[in-house]
Amino acid sequence: MKSFIWPMIFLLRELLAEILTKLQTIWIVYTFLTVYIYTKTTYKMARQTISVNEPNDRWMKQKIEGNEYSSKSELVNDPIRRQREQEEERLWLRKELLKGEESGLSNKSMAEILEEAKRRAKRG
Numbered sequence: 187m188k189s190f191i192w193p194m195i196f197l198l199r200e201l202l203a204e205i206l207t208k209l210q211t212i213w214i215v216y217t218f219l220t221v222y223i224y225t226k227t228t229y230k231m232a233r234q235t236i237s238v239n240e241p242n243d244r245w246m247k248q249k250i251e252g253n254e255y256s257s258k259s260e261l262v263n264d265p266i267r268r269q270r271e272q273e274e275e276r277l278w279l280r281k282e283l284l285k286g287e288e289s290g291l292s293n294k295s296m297a298e299i300l301e302e303a304k305r306r307a308k309r310g
Contacts, residue, residue, distance in 0.1 A: 236262070 238246065246258055255261040292299065 231259075 246261055249255050249261055250257065255264070294302075
C-alpha cells in the first residue's frame with residue numbers, strides 16, 4: 187500500500203504545480219486585459235502623425251526593444267504626461283505662495299507654524 191501512495195503524491199504534486207502555473211498565466215492575461223480595456227475606454231487617444239530624424243528613430247526603437255516602453259506612442263506620451271504634471275505642481279505652488287503673501291505677516295512662532303502645517307497635512 188505504501189508503495190502506491192508515494193507515486194500518487196508525486197503525481198498530485200506535479201499536477202498541482204501545473205495548475206498553479208496555468209492559473210498564474212490566466213491571472214497575468216486577466217490583469218493585462220483589465221488595464222488595456224480601462225485605458226482604452228478611459229483615455230480617448232487623438233491620432234497624430236509626427237516626423238523624427240534617424241538618430242531619434244533608432245533611439246526610440248532601442249527603448250522599445252529594451253522593454254522600457256511598449257510602443258512609440260507610449261514613449262512620446264510619457265514626457266508629455268510628466269511635463270503636464272510638473273506644470274500642475276508649479277501652478278499649485280504659485281497659488282500657495284500667493285496665499286502666503288496675501289495673508290501678510292504672522293505673529294505665530296516657527297514652532298506654531300510647523301505644528302499647524304502638520305495638522306493640515308494629516309487632514310489632507
